[in-house]
Amino acid sequence: MLTALGTAAGAATIPDLTTGQQAGSDLSPRDGGTFTIGWGGTTAGVSPFNENTALNGLLVRQVYDQGVVLDPDSSAVQPWLFTDWELVDEGEAPAIEVTVRDDVTWHDGEAFTAADPVFTYEYLQTTDTQNVISRGNSKYIDGVEQTGTYEFRIELTEPIATWRQSLLRVAVLPEHIWSGVADPAQRDPLAEGGPIGTGAFTVASFDADAKTWVRLEPRADADETYPMPADVDFLADNPPYVDALEIRQYDSKSAVKTALLEGEVDAINTSLSYDEADRYRSNNCEVNVVESEEDGFQLAGFNTRRVPFDDKVFRQFLHKLWDDEYYINEVHSGTDAVAGDYLAPLPFSEYRPAEPDASAAEQFTLFRDSQGDFDVEAARAFLTDNAAAQHDYSFEETADGMRLRVNGEPFGAAHTDNDGTGDQGALTVLTTLPRFNPKQAEGIDRWIRNMELVGVPAEVSERGFGQLIDQVFSEQAFDTYTIGWTNLEPTLGYLNQIAGDGYGNPTGYRGADDLIRDAETTLDQSERTEAVKAALSRIYEDSPYMVFEYERLYQPLLEDWAGWVNNQGGIYNQFTYLNIHRPPEFEFQIRGANKGSKAPTINSGSNGRIPVRIPATESIDPATDIDVDTLRFGSRATVNGCGGATPVKSTVVNGSGDGGGDLLVHFETDATGFEPGDTVAKLAGRTTGGTPITATSSVDVK
Known part of the structure; x- marks a missing residue:
C-alpha cells in the first residue's frame, strides 16, 4: 500500500536508458493503432527470396513463418511452424524427422501441411535464390520426403552441428502458389492477392515509389487461425495488436531521425550514436531509447584474388594501418564502441578466443614509435623485412614522395584485377556514402591518410548501399570494401557464409575451410566450440577481413508504444512487430x-x-x-x-x-x-x- 512520499519537488529524475522489456508490457496490451517505421536509405522488394537485407528480412518474417525461431533471451531454438524434431540414424549421413503444426492455414484459406516445407526445401535447392536455406547450408541436404500429413524427413549428406538453426529456421512457402513458378525473380510479388504466407500479417499495399512504401495488416482471421505455439513465453497472449505496420521511406538517416522527433514515425531503422542517445533521453522524453548489445560488427574485406591482396603479409600491413585508438577514443569519444578483432560479436563469448595472442595483438596494432606517434618507417619495414611475404616489397623516392613497389613495379602497375591483369592503379576502398555513417567515414579517411604517408597510393570510392552490394557480392569487383553485418547467429553458424564458400564471402579467402568444416560437422558441442575458436583465430591472423568495430545499439521509439522485445540485435526484430502495442490507457x-x-x-x-x-x-x-x-x-x-x-x-x-x-x-x-x-x-x-x-x-x- 502506498502512503506518503518524501521525495523533494523540483527537477524531474530523467529515466536511464531502457535495457529490455520482457514481452514488452507488464499490463494487458491495448489493441489498435498503426505502428510506423521510418526507413532511411535503400529499400527492397517484398520477395521471400531476398532475406539478406534487414528490411526485407523484417517483412518476410511477418508474412512467412519460419519452421523454428530463436528465443530472444537465450537464443535457444523454439517451435514455430515445426513442433518437434529429432536427429536420427546418427552417423556419416544422419536424418532429421520433423513434425509440423496441424492448426495453421495459409492466408488464402488453404491448409498448411508437411507438403509445404518439403516443397520449400526442394524448391530452394533447385532455384537461384537468397533465402536463408538456399546457399551454403543446402549442400547438407540430400533429399526431403513427406512421411505423413504433418510429418517429413530430411536426409543429410553428412552431419551438421547447427542443423536446428541452419536447416529448420527456413521461411516456408506455400506449394500451391509457388509450384508453377520456375523463376522466382519473374513472379510479381503482389500477384494473386499479394504474398501468401502463414504469418500474422498480410501485405495490404506496396509502392516502391511512394513515401509509405509498404503497409502490412493483420490477417483477417488472425484471432482464429494464427494461434501461437504453446510454449512461447516471450510474447504476450494473442498477438498481433496493431491495426497495421507501415514503413515509410526517407532519403537519409538524418531525415528519418527528424521524422521521429517530429512524430511523423514511431520508430526508425537506425541506431543512435551514444551522444544522440544521451541528448534524446535528456531533452526529449517523448522518445524512449532502448539499449542493447549488437549482434554484429563493422568490417573491411580484402579481395584475395588480386595482387598484392593475395599476400597475407600485405593484408596484415593494411590491418596495422587502421588507427583503432583514433577511431575509438576520438571519433567515438564518450561512447561504448569497442575496437574489433574476431568475426564474433562480443555477446557470443562462448565461442570467442580469450583474446588475440601477444604476437597477434602486436601484429594488428597501429605502428607507433616510442612517443606514441604513427611510425612510418616501422610500417615500411614490416613489408620489406618480412620473411613471410609472398611478394617482394620495396620503396623508392619519386616526385610524389616515397612510393611502394611490388615485385619491382610501382604499386599501380603491379596491382591486378581478379583475372591477373595489372595496371589497376591506386588501392580503392569501396564504402557507402558518408552521410550514412559519418563516423566510419572519418576512420576510413585516417586509414587512407596512413596508407599515403607510408607510400601506398589509395583512394575512397563511395557508393549507394545497393550499388555497393552488387559490386562486391555479385561482381567481386573491388580491392577492399566496408560493410556491417548484423542479425548473426549466436552459434556462429554464419562463419561458412562469411569466411567459407557462402554467398556472404566475396573475398575469395578459403584458408580456414578445414576448421570451419570441423565446426560445422562435429556433433559434440565442446569439440565444436574449440573448432570455432580455432577458425576465428586463423581468420584473424590471415586477415581476409579487418573487424574494426563492435557497437552497442541505442534504438529509439516514441513513448506511445510498449511491447518491444529486446535481443542481442536490438528491438527491431520479428517479435517486436508481433508484440508491439499501445500502453494501457490511464487518465488523470x-x-x-x-x-x-x-x-x-x-x-x-x-x-x-x-x-x-x-x-x-x-x-x-x-x-x-x-x-x-x-x-x-x-x-x-x-x-x-x-x-x-x-x-x-x-x-x-x-x-x-x-x-x-x-x-x-x-x-x-x-x-x-x-x-x-x-x-x-x-x-x-x-x-x-x-x-x-x-x-x-x-x-x-x-
Whole structure:
C-alpha cells in the first residue's frame, strides 16, 4: 500500500536508458493503432527470396513463418511452424524427422501441411535464390520426403552441428502458389492477392515509389487461425495488436531521425550514436531509447584474388594501418564502441578466443614509435623485412614522395584485377556514402591518410548501399570494401557464409575451410566450440577481413508504444512487430481548481501544490501498477523535454472502477513549467514493470 512520499519537488529524475522489456508490457496490451517505421536509405522488394537485407528480412518474417525461431533471451531454438524434431540414424549421413503444426492455414484459406516445407526445401535447392536455406547450408541436404500429413524427413549428406538453426529456421512457402513458378525473380510479388504466407500479417499495399512504401495488416482471421505455439513465453497472449505496420521511406538517416522527433514515425531503422542517445533521453522524453548489445560488427574485406591482396603479409600491413585508438577514443569519444578483432560479436563469448595472442595483438596494432606517434618507417619495414611475404616489397623516392613497389613495379602497375591483369592503379576502398555513417567515414579517411604517408597510393570510392552490394557480392569487383553485418547467429553458424564458400564471402579467402568444416560437422558441442575458436583465430591472423568495430545499439521509439522485445540485435526484430502495442490507457483529473469547468484553472504564479487524481480502471490499478517515483507532471513542452514536477505526496483513496483504489498525487506548481495561455497538462511515468505511460488533460493556465 502506498502512503506518503518524501521525495523533494523540483527537477524531474530523467529515466536511464531502457535495457529490455520482457514481452514488452507488464499490463494487458491495448489493441489498435498503426505502428510506423521510418526507413532511411535503400529499400527492397517484398520477395521471400531476398532475406539478406534487414528490411526485407523484417517483412518476410511477418508474412512467412519460419519452421523454428530463436528465443530472444537465450537464443535457444523454439517451435514455430515445426513442433518437434529429432536427429536420427546418427552417423556419416544422419536424418532429421520433423513434425509440423496441424492448426495453421495459409492466408488464402488453404491448409498448411508437411507438403509445404518439403516443397520449400526442394524448391530452394533447385532455384537461384537468397533465402536463408538456399546457399551454403543446402549442400547438407540430400533429399526431403513427406512421411505423413504433418510429418517429413530430411536426409543429410553428412552431419551438421547447427542443423536446428541452419536447416529448420527456413521461411516456408506455400506449394500451391509457388509450384508453377520456375523463376522466382519473374513472379510479381503482389500477384494473386499479394504474398501468401502463414504469418500474422498480410501485405495490404506496396509502392516502391511512394513515401509509405509498404503497409502490412493483420490477417483477417488472425484471432482464429494464427494461434501461437504453446510454449512461447516471450510474447504476450494473442498477438498481433496493431491495426497495421507501415514503413515509410526517407532519403537519409538524418531525415528519418527528424521524422521521429517530429512524430511523423514511431520508430526508425537506425541506431543512435551514444551522444544522440544521451541528448534524446535528456531533452526529449517523448522518445524512449532502448539499449542493447549488437549482434554484429563493422568490417573491411580484402579481395584475395588480386595482387598484392593475395599476400597475407600485405593484408596484415593494411590491418596495422587502421588507427583503432583514433577511431575509438576520438571519433567515438564518450561512447561504448569497442575496437574489433574476431568475426564474433562480443555477446557470443562462448565461442570467442580469450583474446588475440601477444604476437597477434602486436601484429594488428597501429605502428607507433616510442612517443606514441604513427611510425612510418616501422610500417615500411614490416613489408620489406618480412620473411613471410609472398611478394617482394620495396620503396623508392619519386616526385610524389616515397612510393611502394611490388615485385619491382610501382604499386599501380603491379596491382591486378581478379583475372591477373595489372595496371589497376591506386588501392580503392569501396564504402557507402558518408552521410550514412559519418563516423566510419572519418576512420576510413585516417586509414587512407596512413596508407599515403607510408607510400601506398589509395583512394575512397563511395557508393549507394545497393550499388555497393552488387559490386562486391555479385561482381567481386573491388580491392577492399566496408560493410556491417548484423542479425548473426549466436552459434556462429554464419562463419561458412562469411569466411567459407557462402554467398556472404566475396573475398575469395578459403584458408580456414578445414576448421570451419570441423565446426560445422562435429556433433559434440565442446569439440565444436574449440573448432570455432580455432577458425576465428586463423581468420584473424590471415586477415581476409579487418573487424574494426563492435557497437552497442541505442534504438529509439516514441513513448506511445510498449511491447518491444529486446535481443542481442536490438528491438527491431520479428517479435517486436508481433508484440508491439499501445500502453494501457490511464487518465488523470486535476482537483480543487475551478470545479465544474471543462478545463480547470491553474495559477502559474502560485507557490502551492496541484493535486492530481489517477482513477482506477479495468486496465490499470494505479495504487499497485504505477511507479510513483517516475511520475512527471506539467506543461506538455516541459514534460516532453524531460522536465516537470515530481511527486511530493501520494495517497491511495477510495476509487471508482474495478481497481484497488485511485491514486492522489501532489505536485509543486512552480516546478510544472506552466505558463499563462497553456491549455494542455501532461502526466508521464512508468508502470512498476517499466512500461511507459502518458496522459494529457485540458487546462486553463493563468
